[in-house]
Amino acid sequence: MRAAVITDRDEVSVEERERPAAGPDEAVVRVGACGVCMTDYHLYRGTFPAEFPLVPGHESAGEVVEVGEGVTGVEAGDRVAVYPGRPCGDCRFCDTGRQNLCEDLVAIGGAGDEILDGAFAEYVRVPAASLEPIGDLSYEKATFAEPLGCCIRGVDQADIETGDTVVIVGAGPIGLLLLQAFRASGAGTTVVSEPVDHRRETAADLGADHVVDPTATPLPERVGDLVDRVDVAVEAVGLPDTIETAHSITSAGGTTLVFGVPPQNETIEIDPFDVYYRELELVGTFALTPNTFSRAVTFLRGGRVEVDPLVTGRFDLSGLETAFDRMADSEGLKKIVSPGR
Ligand SMILES: [Zn+2]
Ligand SMILES: [Zn+2]
The missing domain is CATH 3.90.180.10 (Medium-chain alcohol dehydrogenases, catalytic domain)
Known part of the structure; x- marks a missing residue:
């Protein structure tokens, strides 16, 4: 062969x-x-x-x-x-x-x-x-089924509630699958931040309520005009900077999901008082499980994800x-x- x-x-x-x-x-x-x-x-x-x-x-x-x-x-x-x-x-x-x-x-x-x-x-x-x-x-x-299974694992880790506002940072193939997985799992308003034009367009086509070009206006400024809170901010890029950004826009009681693969041995700055006083969660999600893989196949077979x-x-x-x-x-x-x- x-x-x-x-x-x-x-x-x-x-x-x-x-x-x-x-x-x-x-x-x-x-x-x-x-x-x-x-x-x-x-x-x-x-x-x-x-x-x-x-x-x-x-x-x-x-x-x-x-x-x-x-x-x-x-x-x-x-x-x-x-x-x-x-x-x-x-x-x-x-x-x-x-x-x-x-x-x-x-x-x-x-x-x-x-x-x-x-x-x-x-x-x-x-x-x-x-x-x-x-x-x-x-x-x-x-x-x-494999990448979508990873995204479903991420949705589980973010522990969303129906109607939650979800911001996704990065609209590569994974960001676009995450968008659909969150929508199919009950997300309310969704916002996607992505510098590449055609990726933003695809995100809008796939149901994002708002798309943001972070090179035109920084996401933390823009997001405040679009939504009144961010329950889940998903980082789907894999850079310390964008993880900090995602964390910084997460509302009190909300969750920042680290999905993108960051480089090893880097550090990010977060204010521990914020984590304490605003009950912020910073949650990782790695790969997938046989269970999320099987659910991904169900989503694909049912046409719930394009x-x-x-x-x-x-x-x-x-x-x-x-x-x-x-x-x-x-x-x-x-x-x-x-x-x-
Ligand atoms: Zn893969
Ligand atoms: Zn084992």
């Missing part, structure tokens, strides 16, 4: 590899499509630690072609989305439904202490328990490098690789 392999920092090439075989409790999936994520980009650039060679790709969907011994509930021919992790199943986090924090989490094509080959390949080997049936949902749409406007590039395996280049320039939105193209 062909696979896109990161052989070293900044080097990716298509190689011929042996097709994986399903071991006990495993399945082999013929990859229909796989989304390209910033995590893949960071693995490629060497900014997330990983051992090379490595096949990235953790946002995949396809058709089951083989199941191993002991597998029940899924069989060859099934159309599925792939949850890109193998939680241990018996640590204190797995026991309480927080598999994203598993003490022994193995990632499939994503970031983790141990990384198995992912889905920028014609076939991927996965635990059968990681598969979620997608019915007749297209593979391209089903690739969004993903077509988010896809701005379609590639075969050899196009992965071009996709990475475009991500470096923040060009477009989501890129999708179809290994069989």
Whole structure:
């Protein structure tokens, strides 16, 4: 089979590899499509630690072609989305439904202490328990189950109440999914802050009540004209500055959700008296759980979340490098690789 392999920092090439075989409790999936994520980009650039060679790709969907011994509930021919992790199943986090924090989490094509080959390949080997049936949902749409599952995890962490005012800082593919996930989960007024014109337009098309260009007027100034309070401010950029901004606009009793991946070992300034006196919460959200993944598939199958406007590039395996280049320039939105193209 062909696979896109990161052989070293900044080097990716298509190689011929042996097709994986399903071991006990495993399945082999013929990859229909796989989304390209910033995590893949960071693995490629060497900014997330990983051992090379490595096949990235953790946002995949396809058709089951083989199941191993002991597998029940899924069989060859099934159309599925792939949850890109193998939680241990018996640590204190797995026991309480927080598999994203598993003490022994193995990632499939994503970031983790141990990384198995992912889905920028014609076939991927996965635990059968990681598969979620997608019915007749297209593979391209089903690739969004992973990032949307992360967004639903974020909505859970923000603990919103129906009618809450939500501000989202950043309207990349994730910000645009977060917008829809919050709206589908009961958000009242939504505001999206984003400097790139076409991303703001897409946010408005997808239902944002207000869109703000923070380079024209700083968000903290503008937001006060638009809404009377901010119950949840979501940072979907991953920069210390924008986290501070999100925290600064959060109203008393509200929550700031740190969703974007910030650089490590940075610091932000917050006034602890504010946290105390105004009961402000600063909450993290990391990755997804099998539960939020499954709910994401439900949202996608039910048409509650629109993903077509988010896809701005379609590639075969050899196009992965071009996709990475475009991500470096923040060009477009989501890129999708179809290994069989
Ligand atoms: Zn991802
Ligand atoms: Zn565990």
